[in-house]
Amino acid sequence: MKVLSVASEIYPLIKTGGLADVAGALPLALAGRGVEVKTLIPAYPAVRAALREEQSVLRFGDLLGVEAQILSAKVAGLDLLVLDAPALFDRSGGPYIDRDGRDHHDNWRRFAALSLAGAHLAAGRLPDWRPDLVHVHDWQTGLVPAYMRFLEPPALPSVMTIHNIAFQGNFPSSIFPMLGLPAHAFDIDGVEYYGQVGYLKAGIQTAWAVSTVSPSYAEEILTPEFGMGLEGLLNRRSGELHGIVNGIDTDVWNPQTDPAIARPYGAGDLKPRADNKRTVETHFGLVDDDSPLFCVISRLTWQKGMDLVAEVVDDLVERGGKLAVLGSGDPGLVAALQSAAARHPGRVGIAVSYNEPLSHLMQAGCDAILIPSRFEPCGLTQLYGLRYGCVPVVSRTGGLNDTVIDANPAALGSRAATGISFSPVTSEALRRAIRRTIRLYEDKKTWAQIQKQGMKSDVSWDKSAALYEHLYSSLLPKGSH
Ligand code: ADP
Numbered sequence: 001m002k003v004l005s006v007a008s009e010i011y012p013l014i015k016t017g018g019l020a021d022v023a024g025a026l027p028l029a030l031a032g033r034g035v036e037v038k039t040l041i042p043a044y045p046a047v048r049a050a051l052r053e054e055q056s057v058l059r060f061g062d063l064l065g066v067e068a069q070i071l072s073a074k075v076a077g078l079d080l081l082v083l084d085a086p087a088l089f090d091r092s093g094g095p096y097i098d099r100d101g102r103d104h105h106d107n108w109r110r111f112a113a114l115s116l117a118g119a120h121l122a123a124g125r126l127p128d129w130r131p132d133l134v135h136v137h138d139w140q141t142g143l144v145p146a147y148m149r150f151l152e153p154p155a156l157p158s159v160m161t162i163h164n165i166a167f168q169g170n171f172p173s174s175i176f177p178m179l180g181l182p183a184h185a186f187d188i189d190g191v192e193y194y195g196q197v198g199y200l201k202a203g204i205q206t207a208w209a210v211s212t213v214s215p216s217y218a219e220e221i222l223t224p225e226f227g228m229g230l231e232g233l234l235n236r237r238s239g240e241l242h243g244i245v246n247g248i249d250t251d252v253w254n255p256q257t258d259p260a261i262a263r264p265y266g267a268g269d270l271k272p273r274a275d276n277k278r279t280v281e282t283h284f285g286l287v288d289d290d291s292p293l294f295c296v297i298s299r300l301t302w303q304k305g306m307d308l309v310a311e312v313v314d315d316l317v318e319r320g321g322k323l324a325v326l327g328s329g330d331p332g333l334v335a336a337l338q339s340a341a342a343r344h345p346g347r348v349g350i351a352v353s354y355n356e357p358l359s360h361l362m363q364a365g366c367d368a369i370l371i372p373s374r375f376e377p378c379g380l381t382q383l384y385g386l387r388y389g390c391v392p393v394v395s396r397t398g399g400l401n402d403t404v405i406d407a408n409p410a411a412l413g414s415r416a417a418t419g420i421s422f423s424p425v426t427s428e429a430l431r432r433a434i435r436r437t438i439r440l441y442e443d444k445k446t447w448a449q450i451q452k453q454g455m456k457s458d459v460s461w462d463k464s465a466a467l468y469e470h471l472y473s474s475l476l477p478k479g480s481h
Helices: 017-032 045-051 107-122 142-152 173-180 199-206 214-221 233-237 272-283 306-318 331-343 356-365 382-389 396-404 409-413 425-440 443-457 462-475
Strands: 002-005 036-042 055-063 065-074 077-082 133-137 158-162 196-198 207-211 241-243 293-300 322-329 346-350 368-371 392-395 420-424
Touching: 002 017, 002 107, 017 036, 017 077, 017 133, 017 462, 036 107, 045 077, 055 107, 065 107, 077 107, 107 133, 107 173, 107 199, 133 462, 142 158, 142 199, 142 392, 158 199, 158 462, 173 196, 196 199, 199 233, 207 214, 207 462, 214 241, 214 396, 272 293, 272 322, 272 356, 293 306, 293 331, 293 356, 306 322, 306 331, 306 382, 306 425, 322 331, 322 356, 331 346, 356 382, 368 425, 382 392, 382 396, 382 443, 392 396, 392 425, 392 443, 396 409, 409 443, 420 425, 425 443, 425 462
Parallel strands: 002 036, 002 133, 036 077, 133 158, 158 207, 207 241, 293 322, 293 368, 322 346, 368 392, 392 420
Antiparallel strands: 055 065, 065 077
16 A cells, blocks of 8 residues: 655654654554555755755646755655755745744745645656555645645545644635635635635545544544534534544654663663653752652643643642753743742753753653643653653543543552543642642552553554554555555
């Protein structure tokens, strides 16, 4: 089976969040099952710089008004098709925002061009590779199935995965004439969304199947509270809506071999974690004692419940805890957490940055990771926490609900507990969860049991890759694979 994946970021080349991890890890997991995946991504400077021995395999004289070509290359075991369109992608800033933190002014064109290139590849424009199915991710690639339906029929089967429905890629209707779609595509059955052009909406509308990254989130987005306006359409498509939880790359995230941590360890002996804890404490200027060390590794946003962390931090310290925060985001939340660090020298520390190695060290040294998200399609940091014995303290929503087993008396009794979960998502409930975590931590035997049980959880891609393969197969003509 040959699959074209289209994504706007991919680990290890360019990453702003969990989407990159999934785009990078799923092809490798599927390769083990005989599914060949090639991934189309934009040639941002970081991607261009990583290419070696790339070959130009297709040229577009005019792709939505710019010159572009497709480069083929293999990087980090991934088969990449890179959309080289310097006018769109060779610039400073991040994949979506400029150096001043504003959206690139032409994001509509950048990701429409990516999507149109994807549709051309789906139609077999490459001389020696034709996919059986196309898998696209998030709003940036939502127009791929729309272009496939309106420009390149007969279309191949397509799967649209929603990693976060909060980001929808809605643009004014004035861009529509420049997308190269026929006039009838601007319709409720096409790309039109409340008078605008909706990229994610278009993908949900036109893909053969829709998936999201956990079973709980697949149910939640059918409700007004979580669907963010798309719940009506999703309800109409609920027969083709699937929830498949993300895995993690267990080679990159392996406490026995991780080069970013101070001392390796395994589930059999957690004592070396103490060295990692000390290294984290030194990094954040925290006192080195046996009190529980909580961490946050996150975008500092309302979605992630970071305002709640700022509200409960005084109580966390009063109860004897410490907190190390790694993240960046909303300036108001950054300021609130910085002021908590100033109020509690030696007990609360914050690093306002994006630091991949430090995130590994923190998972390897901290006792618990706080993830009080208001909504969480899947969440990866709790999976890393499970793998590293950094006990997740999570709100009971989306993928957090599907991957963490709360340490209630029954789960503790049957040795099933892997973390602490709470609801509703309020500061009061988070405060109670943190107090409960500290009590559990003080019972060393129980705590070690929770850590070890978490480390035994299957957080690999094995099961989920099988589910994706099954979904793909269900869309292909019977008997073809
Ligand atoms: P989301 O994609 O919504 O931001 P996820 O939990 O799915 O949330 O994925 C976040 C990813 O980004 C994880 O791999 C996490 O470790 C990483 N991450 C988030 N913030 C930072 C940071 N400041 N430094 C390093 N890694 C981070």
